[in-house]
Amino acid sequence: MFLSPATPSSLLEKVFQHIDLHQDEFVQMLKEWVAVESDSVQPVPRLRQELLKMMDMAADKLQRLGASVDLVDMGTQQFPDGQNLPIPPTILAELGNDPKKPTVCFYGHLDVQPANKEDGWLSDPYTLTEVDGKLYGRGATDNKGPVLAWINAVSAFGALDQDLPVNVKFIIEGMEEAGSIALEEVVRREKQRFFSSVDYIVISDNLWVSRRKPALTYGTRGNSYFTVEVKCRDQDFHSGTFGGILNEPMADLVALLGSLVDSSGHILIPGIYDRVAPLTEEEKQMYKSIDLDLREYRNSTQVEKFLFDTKEEILMHLWRYPSLSIHGIEGAFDEPGAKTVIPGRVIGKFSIRLVPHMNASVVEKQVKWHLEDIFSKRNSSNQMAVSMVLGLQPWIADIKDNQYLAAKRAIRTVFGTEPDMIRDGSTIPIAKIFQDIIQKSVMMLPLGAVDDGEHSQNEKINRWNYIEGSKLFAAFFLEMAKLH
Amino acid sequence: MFLSPATPSSLLEKVFQHIDLHQDEFVQMLKEWVAVESDSVQPVPRLRQELLKMMDMAADKLQRLGASVDLVDMGTQQFPDGQNLPIPPTILAELGNDPKKPTVCFYGHLDVQPANKEDGWLSDPYTLTEVDGKLYGRGATDNKGPVLAWINAVSAFGALDQDLPVNVKFIIEGMEEAGSIALEEVVRREKQRFFSSVDYIVISDNLWVSRRKPALTYGTRGNSYFTVEVKCRDQDFHSGTFGGILNEPMADLVALLGSLVDSSGHILIPGIYDRVAPLTEEEKQMYKSIDLDLREYRNSTQVEKFLFDTKEEILMHLWRYPSLSIHGIEGAFDEPGAKTVIPGRVIGKFSIRLVPHMNASVVEKQVKWHLEDIFSKRNSSNQMAVSMVLGLQPWIADIKDNQYLAAKRAIRTVFGTEPDMIRDGSTIPIAKIFQDIIQKSVMMLPLGAVDDGEHSQNEKINRWNYIEGSKLFAAFFLEMAKLH
Numbered sequence: 001m002f003l004s005p006a007t008p009s010s011l012l013e014k015v016f017q018h019i020d021l022h023q024d025e026f027v028q029m030l031k032e033w034v035a036v037e038s039d040s041v042q043p044v045p046r047l048r049q050e051l052l053k054m055m056d057m058a059a060d061k062l063q064r065l066g067a068s069v070d071l072v073d074m075g076t077q078q079f080p081d082g083q084n085l086p087i088p089p090t091i092l093a094e095l096g097n098d099p100k101k102p103t104v105c106f107y108g109h110l111d112v113q114p115a116n117k118e119d120g121w122l123s124d125p126y127t128l129t130e131v132d133g134k135l136y137g138r139g140a141t142d143n144k145g146p147v148l149a150w151i152n153a154v155s156a157f158g159a160l161d162q163d164l165p166v167n168v169k170f171i172i173e174g175m176e177e178a179g180s181i182a183l184e185e186v187v188r189r190e191k192q193r194f195f196s197s198v199d200y201i202v203i204s205d206n207l208w209v210s211r212r213k214p215a216l217t218y219g220t221r222g223n224s225y226f227t228v229e230v231k232c233r234d235q236d237f238h239s240g241t242f243g244g245i246l247n248e249p250m251a252d253l254v255a256l257l258g259s260l261v262d263s264s265g266h267i268l269i270p271g272i273y274d275r276v277a278p279l280t281e282e283e284k285q286m287y288k289s290i291d292l293d294l295r296e297y298r299n300s301t302q303v304e305k306f307l308f309d310t311k312e313e314i315l316m317h318l319w320r321y322p323s324l325s326i327h328g329i330e331g332a333f334d335e336p337g338a339k340t341v342i343p344g345r346v347i348g349k350f351s352i353r354l355v356p357h358m359n360a361s362v363v364e365k366q367v368k369w370h371l372e373d374i375f376s377k378r379n380s381s382n383q384m385a386v387s388m389v390l391g392l393q394p395w396i397a398d399i400k401d402n403q404y405l406a407a408k409r410a411i412r413t414v415f416g417t418e419p420d421m422i423r424d425g426s427t428i429p430i431a432k433i434f435q436d437i438i439q440k441s442v443m444m445l446p447l448g449a450v451d452d453g454e455h456s457q458n459e460k461i462n463r464w465n466y467i468e469g470s471k472l473f474a475a476f477f478l479e480m481a482k483l484h
Numbered sequence: 485m486f487l488s489p490a491t492p493s494s495l496l497e498k499v500f501q502h503i504d505l506h507q508d509e510f511v512q513m514l515k516e517w518v519a520v521e522s523d524s525v526q527p528v529p530r531l532r533q534e535l536l537k538m539m540d541m542a543a544d545k546l547q548r549l550g551a552s553v554d555l556v557d558m559g560t561q562q563f564p565d566g567q568n569l570p571i572p573p574t575i576l577a578e579l580g581n582d583p584k585k586p587t588v589c590f591y592g593h594l595d596v597q598p599a600n601k602e603d604g605w606l607s608d609p610y611t612l613t614e615v616d617g618k619l620y621g622r623g624a625t626d627n628k629g630p631v632l633a634w635i636n637a638v639s640a641f642g643a644l645d646q647d648l649p650v651n652v653k654f655i656i657e658g659m660e661e662a663g664s665i666a667l668e669e670v671v672r673r674e675k676q677r678f679f680s681s682v683d684y685i686v687i688s689d690n691l692w693v694s695r696r697k698p699a700l701t702y703g704t705r706g707n708s709y710f711t712v713e714v715k716c717r718d719q720d721f722h723s724g725t726f727g728g729i730l731n732e733p734m735a736d737l738v739a740l741l742g743s744l745v746d747s748s749g750h751i752l753i754p755g756i757y758d759r760v761a762p763l764t765e766e767e768k769q770m771y772k773s774i775d776l777d778l779r780e781y782r783n784s785t786q787v788e789k790f791l792f793d794t795k796e797e798i799l800m801h802l803w804r805y806p807s808l809s810i811h812g813i814e815g816a817f818d819e820p821g822a823k824t825v826i827p828g829r830v831i832g833k834f835s836i837r838l839v840p841h842m843n844a845s846v847v848e849k850q851v852k853w854h855l856e857d858i859f860s861k862r863n864s865s866n867q868m869a870v871s872m873v874l875g876l877q878p879w880i881a882d883i884k885d886n887q888y889l890a891a892k893r894a895i896r897t898v899f900g901t902e903p904d905m906i907r908d909g910s911t912i913p914i915a916k917i918f919q920d921i922i923q924k925s926v927m928m929l930p931l932g933a934v935d936d937g938e939h940s941q942n943e944k945i946n947r948w949n950y951i952e953g954s955k956l957f958a959a960f961f962l963e964m965a966k967l968h
Contacts, residue, residue: 041821079820114823120718179822207725221724225822233786234604238939240705240910241691243837244749244807245790245798251745251810258742261735263862265728302717305865306729314729323728325826326735330819332812333833336563337525338663338709338873339598340835340910341939342809349817351824353727378747381789389822426724426824455722455825 012413015156015474022159023467026152027135030466031128033057033110033144034137040088040111040178043079051088051174054110058147058172059091065155067093067170070194074175074182088174090186092194095154096167102484104403104477105169105198107430108147108205109176112139113455120457134460141461142454146204146447147172149466153473165481169198176205176430179225179390184433191437200403200441200480201434204469206424207448209315211300213291214411214472216404217444218397219319219423220431222354224363225390228256228371229347231383237342246342247380250332253348256384259374260350261324265307265317267352269324269370272363276321277356283320287312290420300451319423322358326350351390353425360391395432396423401441402483410475414468447472496897499640499958506643507951510636511619514950515612517541517594517628518621524572524595524662527563535572535658538594542631542656543575549639551577551654554678558659558666572658574670576678579638580651586968588887588961589653589682591914592631592689593660596623597939604941618944625945626938630688630931631656633950637957649965653682660689660914663709663874668917675921684887684925684964685918688953690908691932693799695784697775698895698956700888701928702881703803703907704915706838708847709874712740712855713831715867721826731864733830734816740868741832743858745808749791749801751836753808753854756847760805761840767804771796774904784935803907806842810834835874837909844875879916880907885925886967894959898952929960 019026038054039047059069074087088111097103115125115138123129128137135145150170157164171194175181187195208215230249237246261267292311298304308314317323330347333339352363368386375384397404399421411419424444434442447469453459503510522538523531543553558571572595581587599609599622607613612621619629634654641648655678659665671679692699714733721730745751776795782788792798801807814831817823836847852870859868881888883905895903908928918926931953937943 041823043820114819114821119720223724223824225824227822235786235937235942236603236940238910239807239809239811239835240707240837240908241802241938242785243809243909244801244805245792246749246787247747247789247791248809250741250812251747254738254741254810255747257734257738263731263735263739263864265730301726302719303730305731307731308729317728318725321728323723325723325727325732325824326738326816327723327823327825328734328816328818328827329813330817332810332818334812334814334816334818335598336527336814337598338711338833338835339525339811339939340707340709340809341597341811343812349822351723351822353724380747424724425727426722453719454725456720458719 011162012475012478014160016471018156018159019152019467019470026148026467026470027463030135030140030145030148033148034128034139035126037126038111038139038174039114040175041114043083043085045085048085051111052086055088055091055174058110061151062091062093062170065095065151065158067095069093072186077181087182090183091170091172092190093170094168096164097197098167101165101167102199102480103167103169103197104200104202104480105171106150107171107201107203108150109143109173110147111174111177112142113177122458130463133463135463135466136458136460138459140459141448141452142459143176143205145461145466146469149447149469150204150473152470153477156474165477169194179392180429183430187433187437195438198438198440200443201438202403203428203431203442203444204447205428206426206444206446207452207454208446208450209290209292209420209422211296211449211451213417213420214415215420215422215446216407217422217424217446218399220395220428221319221425222358222360222392222394222432223351223390223427224354224360224388225351226367227347227349227387227389228253229345229385231345233344236344239340239342242342247382248342249346249382250343252375252378252380252382252384253329253346255378256371256374257326257348257350260326265323267322267324269366271366272322275358275362279320286421287315290315290422297450318425320355322355323353324350353427354394356394356396358394360393364388364391392427392429393432395435397442403441403443403480406479406483407443407445407476409479410472413475414472495646496959496962498644500955502640502644503636503951503954510632510951510954511947514619514624514629514632517632518612518623519610521610522595522623522658523598524659525598527567527569529569532569535595536570539572539575539658542594545635546575546577546654549579549635549642551579553577556670561665571666574667575654575656576674577654578652580648581681582651585649585651586683586964587651587653587681588684588686588964589655590634591655591685591687592634593627593657594631595658595661596626597661606942614947617947619947619950620942620944622943624943625691625932625936626943627660627689629945629950630953633931633953634688634957636954637961640958649961653678663876664913667914671917671921679922682922682924684927685922686887687912687915687926687928688931689912690910690928690930691936691938692930692934693774693776693904693906695780695933695935697901697904698899699904699906699930700891701906701908701930702883704879704912705803705909706842706844706876706878706916707835707874707911708838708844708872709835710851711831711833711871711873712737713829713869715829717828720828723824723826726826730826731866732826733866734827736859736862736864736866737813737830737832739862740855740858741810741834744810744834749807751806751808753850755850756806759842759846763804770905771799774799774906781934802909804839806839807837808834837911838878840878840880842878844877848872848875876911876913877916879919881926887925887927887964890963890967891927891929891960893963894956897959898956
């Protein structure tokens with residue numbers, strides 16, 4: 001039987017209908033992907049095997065859609081303790097190479113943050129569990145759900161025997177949560193090959209600022225992650241037999257960590273604000289139109305009071321000012337109970353989110369200088385070592401580009417509203433890497449709602465966001481074809 | 485065959501010979517006891533079962549020596565999370581009730597601190613491993629080894645068909661490392677029964693200050709253990725999506741912990757030194773005769789530099805001045821790797837070692853007042869809760885008592901030297917409890933060397949200390965009989 005090509009609008013209707021009819025299958029597929037404990041953060045051989053399995057499953061899925069798939073070997077990751085672990089391969093895949101169509105490359109990642117039921121999950125983090133239209137599970141929103149939504153959109157055209165309106169490429173990695181190790185090198189190496197035909201790059205790895213209103217993202221903060229180790233000796237001490245005569249490493253470390261930020265959130269490291277872009281009147285105006293209901297935001301985040309009382313101040317401190325967070329301490333007593341130990345060697349962990357035009361290398365120097373200054377003033381007999389273990393630059397895009405226009409139209413079609421034009425406080429290093437290396441337009445098109453809890457206990461994606469998001473990507477393909 | 489009673493000195497020779505000949509059996513018995521993971525600190529059902537097993541093994545051993553043994557039910561321990569765990573029974577045992585002999589009661593404990601191979605143990609902590617005359621294993625010196633040394637001494641007389649020179653009682657508990665929960669009540673209840681005939685109480689739960697020279701201990705510090713919880717919400721946050729707009733609990737906690745002690749070890753809590761006993765000239769002189777080779781002490785402890793440079797200052801800061809140690813943080817990121825989390829709720833843990841005439845209740849008020857003051861000055865929107873989870877008073881004894889004289893003589897006989905007259909910086913709460921309730925002389929007669937590493941990785945007892953310690957207890961029995 002011969003199928004006549006559908007008109008764009010009737011085709012879109014058919015695609016939407018197809019997606020609605022098959023939504024349970026799409027949720028089932030997400031369930032299968034969430035079931036894989038693809039944690040790239042903890043350096044554990046078993047978890048690396050899960051990661052490898054995850055990448056194989058995704059490659060298989062893409063091949064079954066008709067894509068040509070390349071699994072790029074990423075080598076191994078060496079740890080300070082001498083351990084060597086495999087880095088999961090990066091997927092490079094393509095569907096269609098019609099020179100008359102624009103080529104859109106989708107970036108996603110299939111690794112996840114650590115999650116343990118005991119940390120306060122209400123359901124098993126690796127069993128996707130639906131409650132009131134919410135799909136709970138580690139990676140549901142960050143980033144397995146959005147990757148599958150893109151795949152669902154592509155598959156809908158195929159299932160209806162329709163040509164894709166655009167050429168589609170995929171780059172899918174498995175080390176995003178661990179700082180996208182070795183990915184930059186792949187992008188650089190593939191610049192003249194895989195990426196040579198790419199016109200646009202789309203990333204869907206962040207959240208809206210609202211529960212219901214979609215957003216388009218044109219900037220992300222960078223991140224510089226530090227460890228500061230204070231060591232007396234490798235063994236711990238008993239606080240009865242040594243308490244009172246030692247420079248205790250924990251006392252030194254607490255003083256060092258306490259010197260970083262004041263109780264108003266202001267970072268105390270000298271020079272840290274020097275390169276922060278000045279706030280223009282034009283930029284200031286942009287924050288006013290963002291749809292952020294502070295009362296709802298407080299409710300959905302369960303935070304009674306933020307450091308700032310206005311929407312504009314909150315958004316600016318999430319997007320265009322740096323922040324410093326202390327994550328924890330390795331090597332001290334961290335379990336329930338009352339252990340009377342003096343830890344012999346402790347490692348404090350903190351990170352600074354970077355904004356335009358801060359630079360990770362400059363921040364590294366400032367942090368080291370500051371901590372060495374504080375430590376030397378303590379006159380402690382311990383040894384201190386500061387290390388920047390991750391240094392990821394901030395990113396900002398040109399929002400007047402074609403794909404931002406196409407995405408706005410697709411959002412209007414699917415959601416009946418203008419998107420919020422936002423930045424993201426978190427770090428998606430690949431945006432900056434694509435911008436710098438491929439030198440094509442990069443856009444972030446998030447699907448998840450503000451309360452999805454990525455990186456947190458009880459991470460979820462709403463079934464509505466996941467399914468409408470699949471439609472959004474399909475509509476975006478058609479708008480891109482029109483604009484081309 | 486009729487055995488004539490041996491004279492004390494020839495009997496002592498026989499006992500020493502017996503102990504030397506059977507030392508491998510004694511080490512084997514210690515190995516069996518160390519193999520039981522009787523950790524009372526971590527509130528885990530499996531570990532409580534191990535504790536119950538440990539107490540049963542000890543009761544069985546004492547019964548086979550001919551002792552009458554009573555296993556006192558201690559009820560259950562309730563945790564803040566609602567969990568209920570059994571408290572292991574306390575052993576009350578007795579051998580002999582000759583009214584012409586003095587009655588010496590030995591106190592020991594069979595529970596241990598937590599230990600994991602991964603924390604830096606060179607051998608499995610629950611497999612007693614002998615290397616160069618050192619017996620490595622959790623509990624080897626604290627306190628399974630010394631308990632068995634006392635049992636070895638008792639068994640030697642029995643094996644030689646000789647009457648014990650003294651009546652011996654045992655009180656052996658399984659919750660010392662968790663603060664001797666409910667033991668005080670047992671001592672109080674048994675004051676008129678089990679303890680009514682007790683003349684002296686001996687504890688062997690601390691260390692010498694030297695590797696080779698024995699010691700007698702006449703005082704211990706107390707301990708007040710605090711938790712300070714800072715909470716924004718129960719869930720964690722992602723530092724990208726929330727960093728910059730929160731009063732982060734870790735920043736508050738680090739500031740609170742940083743306000744407790746300065747880099748010279750001086751505690752900054754107002755009023756904390758008010759009740760510390762003034763240093764008399766007589767006491768000052770006592771520290772001069774203690775055999776502490778600072779160079780050897782630095783080597784054996786692997787600490788390059790202490791807060792003080794003289795023997796006297798070091799001993800005074802371990803024994804007669806309070807100290808504050810920060811143990812760690814529960815609820816923050818404590819694993820290897822770089823997790824970008826803002827912990828939502830964190831619990832800091834620290835303790836203050838108390839000295840005469842400090843009082844735990846007074847210290848509790850001072851700490852709470854101080855932390856509330858610091859916290860209110862931060863103007864944080866988080867909630868803070870301070871709790872003293874253990875409050876153990878310091879203890880000091882009269883060193884002119886008979887049993888101190890007997891112990892000095894026994895030490896001269898076995899080791900050919902005068903003991904160091906020392907205090908202990910750590911807390912053995914039962915000493916103070918016995919002194920207050922039973923109102924009999926309490927003595928601490930340690931067997932372990934200064935480098936035994938109790939509470940630490942690679943805890944050990946030297947084979948020499950264990951075996952000569954068994955002889956010391958036997959010699960002590962005979963000296964007590966002579967003095968009576």
